Amino acid sequence: MKTYNIAAIPGDGIGTEVIAAGLEILEGLARRLGGFNFDVTHYPWDSEYYLKHGHYIPDGGLAEISKADAIFFGAVGSLKVADHISLWGLRLPICQGFDQYANVRPARVLPGVKSPLSNGQAIDWVIVRENSEGEYSGSGGRVHQGLPIEVATEVSTFTRVGVERIHRFAFELARSRPAKHLTLVTKSNAQRHGMVLWDEVFAEVARDYPDVRTNRELVDAVTTTMVLKPEKLDVIVATNLHADILSDLAAALSGSLGIAPTANLNPDRSFPSMFEPIHGSAFDITGKGIANPIATFWTAAMMLEHLGERKAGEHLMRAIEEVTASGLHTPDLGGTATTRQVTDAVLEVISR
Ligand code: NAD
Numbered sequence: 001m002k003t004y005n006i007a008a009i010p011g012d013g014i015g016t017e018v019i020a021a022g023l024e025i026l027e028g029l030a031r032r033l034g035g036f037n038f039d040v041t042h043y044p045w046d047s048e049y050y051l052k053h054g055h056y057i058p059d060g061g062l063a064e065i066s067k068a069d070a071i072f073f074g075a076v077g078s079l080k081v082a083d084h085i086s087l088w089g090l091r092l093p094i095c096q097g098f099d100q101y102a103n104v105r106p107a108r109v110l111p112g113v114k115s116p117l118s119n120g121q122a123i124d125w126v127i128v129r130e131n132s133e134g135e136y137s138g139s140g141g142r143v144h145q146g147l148p149i150e151v152a153t154e155v156s157t158f159t160r161v162g163v164e165r166i167h168r169f170a171f172e173l174a175r176s177r178p179a180k181h182l183t184l185v186t187k188s189n190a191q192r193h194g195m196v197l198w199d200e201v202f203a204e205v206a207r208d209y210p211d212v213r214t215n216r217e218l219v220d221a222v223t224t225t226m227v228l229k230p231e232k233l234d235v236i237v238a239t240n241l242h243a244d245i246l247s248d249l250a251a252a253l254s255g256s257l258g259i260a261p262t263a264n265l266n267p268d269r270s271f272p273s274m275f276e277p278i279h280g281s282a283f284d285i286t287g288k289g290i291a292n293p294i295a296t297f298w299t300a301a302m303m304l305e306h307l308g309e310r311k312a313g314e315h316l317m318r319a320i321e322e323v324t325a326s327g328l329h330t331p332d333l334g335g336t337a338t339t340r341q342v343t344d345a346v347l348e349v350i351s352r
C-alpha cells in the first residue's frame, strides 16, 4: 500500500469548500481502487491567520510542506487583506520557493457543459504558463510616494535558463499530444527585450523538436484566435502574466471559471508540485454551498497522474464527465445543484 503525504492548504472563501470536497473525492477513490491512500495534513494559512499572526506561512512552514508528495491548494484572497499581500504571502512563495516553473492549464468543454462559443467543442488546449519569473518577479519600486512626481516601476525579469526550460517543457508536452502543435505567445513587437529573448530561444529549442509544428502569435491577436478559431490552437506557451490572462479567458470559453484546473509543476521533482483550481476565493458565493467543485476535482485528477496513479486519475476524470454530462450543474453552469450534490454524484460514480 502506497501512502501519499498531501499538504492541504484550503485558504480563503470557497477554497475551504472545494478543498473539503476534493479530499472526499480522493478518499473515495482510494477506498474504491485500493493500493494507495492519503495522509493529509491541513495547514491553516488563510487570511484570518495572517491578520492574527502577521504572516501566512510561519517560520519553517515551507520546509515542512517541502516534505509532502503534493500540495492541494484552494484559493487565497480576502476583503480584509490587500490582494498583493495575500498573493505574495502565500501562493507565490510556494510556486517560486519550490521552483514550480511550469504552470499547466488544460481547457476543454466537458460533456453537458455549454460554451459561450458556437464551436466550443473545438477547444482542446493546454496553456503552459511560465511560473517563476517574468512580470511576477517582484522587482520594481516606488519613489516619491504620494507626490505628484511619484514613479513606480514593475520590472519583468526573463533569464535564458528560465525561458529555455519553459519552452522545452512546452515542446515535450506538445509532442505527447495527438495534434503536436505549439503556439508561442509573446508581445515581442512592443516589448523588445525579454519578449525577443523568448522568440529567439523558442526558435533554438524548436530545432530539437522537428515533429512539433509551431506558430507565433502576439498576445492581443491570440485572444481573437481563441474566440473565433479555437481549432487552430493546441498547446500554448506564454509568460506568467500573459498566460494568467489567457487562461481565465480559456476557462470562460470552456463554460466557467468553476471548472478550470491547474498544476504548478516542479518538473525535476526536487520539490513538491502544487495543484489548485484556477479560480479565487469568490466572495460573492462564499458560504452559500454552491461553489462548483469540478475545477478542484479535475486538479485532483492531475495530482493523481503526477503521483503516478494514472489509472485513478482517469477513473476520476471519467466520473467527472459522467456527472457533467448528466446535467447536474452548479449555478455558474446554469444549474441549481449545490457543491454537496455534485460531490455526492461524483462519489457515487466513483464507487461503482
Ligand atoms: P474569483 O475567481 O474568486 O471569482 C470570479 C467570479 O467567478 C466570481 O463571480 C465567482 O463567484 C466566480 N467563481 C469562481 N470560482 C467559482 C466556482 N468554483 N464556482 C462557481 N463560481 C465561481 O476571482 P476574483 O473575484 O477576481 O477574486 C476574488 C479573490 O480571490 C481576490 O482576493 C483575488 O485576489 C483572489 N484570487 C486568488 C486566486 C488564487 O488563490 N489562486 C486566483 C484568483 C483570484
Ligand code: MN
Binding pocket: 244, 245, 248, 278
Ligand atoms: Mn489568475
